[in-house]
Amino acid sequence: MNTGFSLHDLAPLLPELILAAAASVLLVLELVLGKKAVLGLIGIAASAAAFAGLSMSGGAAFNGMFVSDPYSSQFKVIFLITAVLTILISLAYLPRKKAEQGEYYSLVLFATLGMMLMASARDLIVMYLGLELMALSTYILAGIMRHDRKSNEAALKYFLLGAFSSAVLLFGISLTYGTTTTTDLATIAARASASGPNPVALLGMGLMATAFCFKIAAAPFHMWAPDVYEGAPTSITAFMSVGPKAAGFAVLGRVFFIAFPGLQAEWTAILTVIAILSMAVGNILALVQTNIKRMLAYSSIAHAGYMLIGVIVGTNEGLSAILTYLLIYAFMNMGAFAVVILLEKGDTLQDYEGLAKSNPLAAAAMLVFMFSLTGIPPTAGFIGKFNLFLIAVNAGYAWLVVVAVIFSAISAYYYLRVVRNMYMKDRTEAARTHPAFSLGLALGIAVAMIFVIGIMPSVVLGR
C-alpha cells in the first residue's frame, strides 16, 4: 500500500479545500470587519467557487478513502445550494435577532464542508469525521442566539441526543470493524460475503442505520427534531431541515449499497418499517401543531419517510430519485422558512391570518411552497414524488406507494391550514414584515425553481 502523500491527491478535494480555506479566513476576518454582512457575501462567493470547482474534481484521493464521483457531486450541489440559500435568508435576519456573531457564516461553511466529506466518504472513518464536523457546527449554530432560552434549549437537546447517536454510530462502526478488520466500504462488503452471515455484522449495520436515521430525522429517531426546529434560529432551522438530512441520505445510500449489499434483505425490512413509521408519525402529528416551525419539523420527518422509499427500492435509480427529491425539497422547504423569517412574528399558524391581504406577494409565495410540499402539480414537489414513486412501482413496491400517497393526501390538510389562514381569515392588524433584498432574492429563486422544475422536469431528470 502506498502511504506516501502527493499533491496530486488534493485535486479531488478542490471544492472542500476552497470551503475550508474560506471558513478559516472568515474566522479571522470576523475580528477585523465591522460589517458582518460582508462575511456572508464572502461565504456565498466561496460556495460559488466550490461549485465551480466541483466539475474539476473527479477522482479518488487518499487511497480511495475519499472519492469525488457523480453521486457525491450531485449531493454537493444540493449542499452548496442549501448553504447559499441559508446565507441569503440569514443576512437580514441575524441583525434583527441580534445574533450576528461572526462565527455564524464560518460555521455554516464548516457544516457544509462536513456534509461534503460525508458524501465523498468511501471509508467509515472519513464518513465519521465529516459527520462530526457537520454535527458540531450545527449544535453551535442552533444555540447561536445566546440570550434566547429556547435557542439554548434547542442546542443542548440537539447536542445531547446528537452525541448519543454519534456514540451509537461509533459502536456500529467498531462492530463492523471487529468482524471485517477494515473501515473501507468496498472491502467490508468483500470480507463479509467471504465469511458468510454473521449476527455481529447485522448488529453493526443496525446501529449504523439507527444513527443515520437520527440524522435524517426518521421515526422513531425523530424526537429531537420538533424541539430543535422550534428553538433554533429560523435560518438555521431551514439549514438543518435540508442539509444534514441530505447528508444523512448520502451516507445511508453509500454505506448500505457498497458495504452491506449482502444484508440487503435485512436493511430493506428495517427501512421499510422506519419509512412507514416516519410517514405516519410525521403526517399525523403535524396535523395538530400550532407552531409552524414544529409543523414543518413533522413535515420534514414525513418527507424523510417518502425519501426512504428510494433507498428501499435498492437500485441506483432509487438513489437518483432521492437526489432529485432532495434538490426540490431544498427549494420548497428553504422557501417556506424564508417566508417565516420575512414576518416579524411568524412562529405560530395564527400569525399568518390575513397575510394575503397585507402582503399578497409573500402569501402567494407561501401558497406555492405549501402546495409544492403537498405535491400538487404543476409544482416541483409533484415531480419529486412522481419520480420517486414511479421507480418504486417499477421495483414492485406499489403497495408502499399506495401507503405513501394516502399519507401525502393526509398531509394536504396541515399545509392547507396555512393557506387557509393566509387567504380565508382576516385580521384587523396587518402582519408586520421585514422585506430585504437578500430575502426576496432567496424567495424568488425558490419560487422560480419550483415552477421551472414543475413544468419542465427535464432540467433535473437529465437526458
Next chain:
Amino acid sequence: MDHSGFPLLSSIIGLPIAGAVVVLLLSRARAALIRWTALGFTIAAFLLSLPLYTGFVKTTPRMQFTETYSWVPAWNINYAVGVDGISVLFVLLSTILAVLCVTVSWTSITEKIKEFYAAVLLIEGAMIGVFCSLDMFLFYIFWEAMLIPMFILIGVWGGQNRVYAAIKFFLYTLVGSVLMLVGIMVLYFQTGKSFDIMKMMAANYPVDLQFILFWAFFAAFAVKVPMWPVHTWLPDAHTEAPTAGSVILAGILIKMGAYGFLRFSLPLFPDAARALAPVMMILSVIAIIYGGIICLGQTDIKRLIAYSSVSHMGFVTLGIFALNMQGIQGGIIQMVNHGIVTGALFLCIGIIYERTHTRKISDYGGVATALPIYASFFMVLTFASIGLPGTNGFVGEFLILLGGFTASKIMGVFAASGVIIGAGYMLWLYQRVFFQEVSQKLHGLRDLDMREVLTVAPLIVLVFWIGFYPVPVMSITDASVQQLIERVNKPVQPRLAQHQAEVSK
C-alpha cells in the same frame, strides 16, 4: 393541429392561462380593466373553440386536431392533445360557461377582483386541458392543477361555511386522485413505459389487474362525479362556492368524473367494466333516488340544486354503465344538458342572491310577480331539469332510460321513479319561490338588466336547441361511442383466453 397547421387546442388551453397571468400583472386599482381583460380572454377562447365544432369530422372515431411534442424524454412523456366525439362537446361547454362565469360575477365580486378572475381563468385552462389530454401524465397535471384555484375560489369568495367546504372539497378529491396516480404508474409499466393514452387503449391488460386498476381509477372518478356514497363534499362545495364557482363545479368539474369513466375506465379495463357494471348501476340508482329524496327536504335553494346534481349525475353514470349505444350517448348528452341547465340555475340563484342576500326558500314567494323576466327564465330551466319534452333534459333522460331498461329492467324501473321525484322537488321549489304572496324582501327589486339577460339567454337557447333538434349534438358523438361500445363489449380477448389457458395448465 387543424388543417392549416395552427395549434388550435393548445391555443384554447393556453389563452385562459395566459389571461390569468395578464390579469395578475394588472394594477389592483383598475377593477374595470381587470374585468374587461378577463372577459376578453374568455370570449377569445370561446371564439377559438368554435372551429372545433365546424371543423369536426363526424364520421371518424379518431382523435382530431391532434398535436404532439416531446416533453419529458426521461419518462417518455409527450405533450399530446386532441379531441374526439366524446371530448369535443365538453371543450365547447367549458368555453361557453367560462364567459358566463365572468359576466355573472361582474358586480357580485367586489374584493380581491384580480385573484378572482385569475382563478377562474386558470380553472378554465386546466378544465379544457383535462378534456384534450392524450397523455396520462399531462391529464393528471391538469386534473390536479385545477384543485388549487378551485380551493381558493370556494374558500375566499364563498358563503358562510366556505372554509370547511373548500377543505372538504380539496381533501376528498385529492384522496381519490392519488389512488388513480398509482394506477397510472402501474399502467405506465404495463404499457411498456408509455403514458400515451391511445397506446393504452389499444393494449389488453390481464383481467385481475384490470379489476385492481378499475377500482383505483374509480376512486378518482367516483369522487368527482360524485357517486353515492362519496358525494358528501358536493352539497357543501356547491352551496358555499361563489356563483361562478358553483357554475364551474356543476357545469364542468363534476363532468370530468363521468368523462373519466368514458375515456379511461371503459376502454382500458373493458373486462372489469363489464363485470362491475351491475354494481355501478346499483350505485347510480341509489344516487338518483337518494339525491332526489334529499332534495325534497332542503330549505336552501342552492343546496337543493346541489343535491339535484347528485341525482342527475346518477342518471349519467347509469347510462354509461348500461354499456349500450343509447345509454352512453344519453349519458354524454345528459352531461352536456346538466352543465347547461344546472349551470344556468346556479347563475339564476346567484343573480337573485345578489339582490336579496338570502338563499332560504321560506324568505321567497311571489317572485313571478316581482321579477317576471327572471321567473320565465327559471321556469324554462325548471322544466329542462325535470326533462319535459321539448327541452334538452328530455332527450338525455329518455335515452338513458332506454339504455337502462335494455341493460336491466329493474334498474330502469327504479331510475324512472327518480324522474318523478325530480319533477316533485323542482315544481315544489318553483311553487314556493315564484308563486304565492309576494314576500316582504322582494319589494322594490329590479328585474334582470341587459348583462344578466345576456348571461342566462345563451343557455336558454341551448336548452331549446338540443331539446328540439338534438341531431347535431348526437351525431358528433356517434362514431366515437360506437367504437367505445365495440371495445367494451368485445367477447373474451384472444390474449386473455391464452392467459387463462396458461393458468389452467
